Amino acid sequence: MxxxxxxxxxxxxxxxxxxxxxxxxxxxxxxxxxxxxxxxxxxxxxxxxxxxxxxxxxxxxxxxxxxxxxxxxxxxxxxxxxxxxxxxxxxxxxxxxxxxxxxxxxxxxxxxxxxxxxxxxxxxxxxxxxxxxxxxxxxxxxxxxxxxxxxxxxxxxxxxxxxxxxLAERARTDERHRIAREMHDLVGHSLTVALLHLGSARLALDDDLHAARAALAEAESAARDSLDDVRAAVGLMRSGDAAAASPAPAVADIPDLVHSYRNAGADIDLDLRGVPAGIAAGRSLIAYRIVQESLTNAVRHGDGGPIKVRLDTTRERIRITVRNGGAPRGRRPAGTGIIAMNERVATLGGTLSAGPSAGGWLVEAVIPA
Known part of the structure; x- marks a missing residue:
């Protein structure tokens, strides 16, 4: 016994x-x-x-x-x-x-x-x-x-x-932070675009039903895309099959990112300099995420003024500048976006600064190429 x-x-x-x-x-x-x-x-x-x-x-x-x-x-x-x-x-x-x-x-x-x-x-x-x-x-x-x-x-x-x-506890903590960053990036952009379209639809309801329907359709499409991205990310985490994952966004996808905001009514000026073809995939993804998070914050917290995005790529480094000229609407709430950007850039040995500048908000990041 x-x-x-x-x-x-x-x-x-x-x-x-x-x-x-x-x-x-x-x-x-x-x-x-x-x-x-x-x-x-x-x-x-x-x-x-x-x-x-x-x-x-x-x-x-x-x-x-x-x-x-x-x-x-x-x-x-x-x-x-x-x-x-x-x-x-x-x-x-x-x-x-x-x-x-x-x-x-x-x-x-x-x-x-x-x-x-x-x-x-x-x-x-x-x-x-x-x-x-x-x-x-x-x-x-x-x-x-x-x-x-x-x-x-x-x-x-x-x-x-x-x-x-x-080390195991640190690995679990790092993995939780990584998942939090990915979920923040996947959901934040799509919801911000969807909210812009919903705001446009609300304003157009009384004057232009066709424009309101189009804005609602765009909002629905953005929400569906966000849901698909979240499902794909959760499925990848469960299966662990990296080969089944969708291609990660890169610097070359930034024009499409900017277009999605412009299509929602944001005033964005994009200036791309250099050739992004030789950038390593990991660094290219981080550059894309920084622009994505910066645009999301500028649209959410800005006053609707113009946003200027500049990406200067050389063999030595990638310099990203995102500036919105209008004053922020009220006090800027504390969030995880800037923390996530700092963590991403720090992993590559780069630098990032984000704060008020000339009556607006300025994000500058330098990533070693």
Whole structure:
């Protein structure tokens, strides 16, 4: 029968924590048996080992309390195994060295391992000249060094996992921002054009029904185009098939963009200089989006005055200037359009400025070619 999830989690935490004190207690018992200690002495040593280890685990001890507790455990193992280098209970010293290396700061752990190894050196000098003491000395030193290395590797894995988590979160944030920019670009232009046509239709209702019908038809067409673009974008996000996506707009499509605004009644002067054929697709798309967003803002927030769009393309850079001469209607509301333009240009190492100028509003952007 499979234990519940809560029980499995508790076992996953408890078993690694209880394993060292349990091993030290068992090795203390082995050492006491091999040295033929009195039963009461062996029982007392095992009791000290199990109680000390349990207290350290219960306290989740670190620092000096852990050093003190491990010292007590080392003294217990020494009392159980004293004088006999062939006693298997000395493996308890290796367990203590590994516990210190996994829990204490590296310098403290190395000092603890050195102290445990020094005990065997002392016994080699004082008790007997048997080579077993040298073996235990190197065993404790090797255990301490290996577990210090393991701890550092574990710390490195934890840091890498944390960095991976931060990168994944940043990627999700960037993707949300990208989707927000795309939706803003897709919907903003079409709705602005549709609103211009609806405004024209409203003004023409009393005087020219034919013009009102034509304006309503244009508004309907713009709304349908916007809906189709949104559906295509959502479908692409779901499928992830970039090959199925419609060609992205580019600098060459700016005249058609301007024409859609002119057809809705906006007064726009377009000045294209240079040859846009050699522009990379990504930079060309960003240039198109900047002009699109700038025209949308100029139409929405301007007073209906003339708008001048200039695009100057060279081998070194693309310079975009969009200026509307009329004063903005009321206070310009805060939005995401300018933020999105800045983000787009910044990804290419370019610059963008947007703000009041000569009684109107001016957007200037320079994109490295």
């Amino acid at each position: 499979t234990p519940p999830v809560g029980a499995r989690r508790w076992m996953a935490r408890a078993i690694p924590a209880l394993a060292p004190p349990a091993a030290i207690t068992a090795l203390t018992a082995v050492g006491a048996i091999q040295t033929h200690r009195e039963p009461l002495v062996a029982l007392a040593l095992c009791t000290v080992a199990i109680v000390s280890g349990a207290v350290l685990v219960w306290m989740d001890a670190t620092g000096w309390p852990l050093v003190a507790g491990l010292t007590v455990l080392a003294a217990t193992v020494t009392a159980a195994c004293w004088g006999e280098p062939r006693n298997l209970g000395w493996f308890g010293m290796c367990v203590i060295a590994g516990w210190a290396a996994l829990t204490l700061p590296p310098r403290w752990a190395i000092a603890m391992g050195a102290a445990l190894a020094a005990e065997f050196v002392i016994m080699f000098t004082v008790v007997s000249r048997e080579p077993g003491w040298v073996t235990w000395t190197f065993g404790v030193a090797l255990t301490c060094g290996a577990f210090v290395f393991v701890r550092r590797q574990r710390t490195l894995v934890e840091r890498l996992h944390a960095a991976q988590t931060r």
